[in-house]
Amino acid sequence: MSALGPVAWPPAPIRTERLLLRASEARDRAVFVELLASAQVHTYLGGPRPRDEVERELPVVPERWPGSFVVDLDGVMFGQVLLRRATEHLRPVAAGKLDLGYLFLPRAWGHGYATEACAAALGWLDGALPGEPVVLATQTANSGSMRLAAKLGFTELERFRAWDAEQWLGLRPPLTAAQDCAKLRP
Numbered sequence: 044m045s046a047l048g049p050v051a052w053p054p055a056p057i058r059t060e061r062l063l064l065r066a067s068e069a070r071d072r073a074v075f076v077e078l079l080a081s082a083q084v085h086t087y088l089g090g091p092r093p094r095d096e097v098e099r100e101l102p103v104v105p106e107r108w109p110g111s112f113v114v115d116l117d118g119v120m121f122g123q124v125l126l127r128r129a130t131e132h133l134r135p136v137a138a139g140k141l142d143l144g145y146l147f148l149p150r151a152w153g154h155g156y157a158t159e160a161c162a163a164a165l166g167w168l169d170g171a172l173p174g175e176p177v178v179l180a181t182q183t184a185n186s187g188s189m190r191l192a193a194k195l196g197f198t199e200l201e202r203f204r205a206w207d208a209e210q211w212l213g214l215r216p217p218l219t220a221a222q223d224c225a226k227l228r229p
Contacts, residue, residue, distance in 0.1 A: 047126065047141075050171045052109040059163045062156065064112040064124065067105055071113055071120040075105040078123065078146045087185040089206050114147070114160045122147035122156065124164045129178055134212050136200055137178045141168065143195075143215075144179075152187070158194050165195065165215070174217040183209045 053066035067075070078084055079101070080094035106113075106123065114122035122145065129142040143165070147157055168175060179197050181188035189211065197213030204210065 047109045048172065050109065053107075054167060054171070057112070057163050057167050059159050061116065062160055062163070063115040064160060064163055064167075065115060067107050067111065067113045067120075069104050072101060072103065072105055074120040074148070075101060075123075077148060081149070083149045084146055087182040087188070087208075110141075112160070112164055114156065116151075116156070121151045122160060124160050126164060126168060126177075133178070133180055134201065134203060137180070137212060140214075141172075141175055141177045142179070143177050157187075157191055161191065161195055176217050177215040178212060179215070180210055180212045183211045 057064040076094065076097050079097045080091050082091045085091040110126040112124040112126075113120045114124060125144040126141050127144070129137040129140050131138045133142060143161060145157055145161055151157075165177065168177070177197075178200070179188075179192050179195075181192065183189065183202065192211070192213045195215060197215045200212045200214045202209055202211055
């Protein structure tokens, strides 16, 4: 069983007003290298990996596993949204819950793409695994991620210190039956 349980993967592509969330393809490899090796992208994530190491270790079709969505704008990847099971390594209170993560190239920042893509992935999750709680962790210094967490309905579970910085852990509780029905109304 995968990190997403019995959910078939990959799902049909998810379309939003501007974006397409889809499974990764070989053509996305260069963008994955850029995301993983970017010092700017990894400012609050412990730092980038060396580019030569990423290029050597990344498979031809990278990140093709349940819960990994490529974020595509006009046929070109520029970000990734991840849904994976949290472990006690993150925090004991998060263990077993789905953890939302995301990476976007700096040129995509400030346009609302992360909010749009993460909301679409969470909407898909609500249909695929109803009642599933989701956690999100970020450094408190990452004001953009803190704003995104609030927009997506995450509320603080706890703050903790890790990787020489204050971290924030939020929870998006499962939808209630009433909220779920409201989403279906036109």
